[in-house]
Structures are given as structure tokens and as C-alpha cells.
Amino acid sequence: MKRVYLQILGLLALTAGMAMDSRLPTPAESIQAIGSTEGLSETLQRAFDPGRDFEQIPFPRAGDWLAEHTEPGQPFDAFVKSRPNRPDKQRDRIYLLSLGDFAQDRSPSLETLKE
Secondary structure, eight states: OHHHHHHHHHHHHHHHHHTTSSSOOOHHHHHHHHOOOTTSOHHHHHHHOOSSSSOOOOOOOTTSHHHHSOOOOOOHHHHHHTOOOOOOSSOOOOOOOOOSOOOTTTSOOHHHHHO
């Protein structure tokens, strides 16, 4: 599980770092950043598949925070050293709040999300 957690953090760090880069990653770069998913469950392998389930984060436009404020990226090692919050006995839930329309024909049921 620790390996999965570190892979997720690495993917998040890569995504954040791309906001500072001048180009979007290629599919090969995304796969390299994710690393091997061998040994993970089928569900987690699908979660790490850099397919087309999500749109890539666009570059900042005029008026966006990153377009107006120069900020250094955060290397993954620096993120890990910052000792971010991790799941524990007190932090063991993720709360979901639906914002806007929750179209029943395009969205999972709230009961499914609850599980």
C-alpha cells in the first residue's frame, strides 16, 4: 500500500510540475513517471493508466494564478520531506461534496460513491 501511496504522490507531483513546464508530457513520459504497475490490483492498474479518462491540465492563461505569480515547482523529494498528512486512525475518511448538477445519466449514484 505504501508503494501505491508513493506512486499517487509522484503522479501528483509530476502534474504540479507540468504546470511550470512549457509543454504537456507525452504518453511515454506519463508512463515513465507512473512507473511499473506490475503487482498492483486490476483496479489500481486502471487508475494509473494514463488513458483518456481525464483531460490534461491546460497551461495557465492570463488571469490564472500561475500566469500572474511566478512560483517554483516542488520536487517530489521535497514534498515527501514536508511530511504531508497521511491516512491514520484519525484521518481515515474522504468526504465528497457534489458541486453543481449531478446528472444521474452521467454520474455514479451517491450510494456507489459512499461505498
